[in-house]
Amino acid sequence: MREVSTRSRAPRILIAGVLVVGGLAMMFPFVWTVVTSLTPGANLGSPIRLWPENPSLGAYEILFTERPFARVVMNSLMLAAITTIVQLFTSATAAYAFSRLPFRGRGIVFAVYLATMMIPLQVLIVPLFAQLRTFGLLNTYLGALLPTFATAFGIFLLRQAINQVPRELDEAATLDGAGHFRIFATIILPNIKPALATLTIFAFMGSWNSFLWPLIVLRDPNLQTLPIALSGLQGQYTTAWDVVMAGSVISVLPMLAIYLFAQKYIIQGVASSGIK
Structure with missing residues (x-):
């Protein structure tokens, strides 16, 4: 019995060991980044340390005293928050229409809209820039936000989630006199929280890490976002x-x-994805 028990535990121990090693490998770059930020005068040629030598918060003080980093962070937070909220609204409402409202050519329209995901941003930069210049929106927050208000990926993600919600719930609510807005707010949204949480992370992360579009649209240093400010921290000769x-x-x-x-909503979505 002991031999059988040991054999049954061996794969678990091996999997746990692989996961621990993988987790440490993924955490190491972040730990090294934190240690380097707390080490005065650190450079990439210094020996790799897991504990800062003569730790100091001087680097953070430089960021917020000698550079307008607080404004940069607020700019990025504002743009990311607005982008996330608007994308959640537009994606959820459009996904509900594609999933629950029958209309002629719905499948074709949805397929064409999904096809836009294959068009990279670099192809759209010139026409977008020309449009915003015509509307006088260059170097404004609205100009940076407009192209991010709708996303084909978000609509696809939420449409698939709405399709998993039983239509019997809609029919029961309709018999009680509920309209589309009430069904959407009280039935659909509470049942797709994991998908909404996932889209929240992707939308916020996409806006927070966006570099190329804000670089082109926002020329005023007071409007800069965090990725642009980070690129400006590297000097020409020394950094x-x-x-x-x-x-x-x-x-x-x-x-x-x-x-x-x-994360709890994402875990709920993964846990319930195989339950009918």
Whole structure:
């Protein structure tokens, strides 16, 4: 019995060991970034350390005193929050229409809309730039936000989630006199929370890490976003890597916070994905 028990535990121990090694490998870059940001005068040629030598918050002080980093962070937070909220609204309402409202050519329209996912942003930059210049929206927050208000991926994700909600719930609500708006608000949205949480993370992360479009549209230094400000921390000949790493740590913290907030809904979605 002991031999059988040992054999049955061996695969679990092996899997646990692989997961631990993989987790440590994934955590190491972040730990090294934090350690470098706390090490005064650190550079990429220094020996790799897991504990800072003479730890100091001087790099963070430089970011917020010698550079307008607080405004940069607020710019990115504002753009990411607005983008996420608007994408959740547009994606959820459009997904409900594609899933629950029958109309002629619905499948074709949805397929054409999904096909736009294959068009890279680089192809659209010139026409978008020309349109915004015509409307006088260059170098404005609205100009940076408009192209991000709708996303084909978000509509696809939420449509698939809505399709999993039993239509019998809609029919029962209709018999009670509920209309589409009430069904959408009281039945559909509560049942697709995991998908909404997933879209929240993707939308926030996409806006927070966006570099090319804000770089082209937002020329005013007071309107800069975090990725653009981080690229400006690297000098032409010398680079204060502790300051760069401090900026990198700050850029990771909001993403970590929003993931910790939404992870329970994502886990619920994974756990219930195979339940009929």
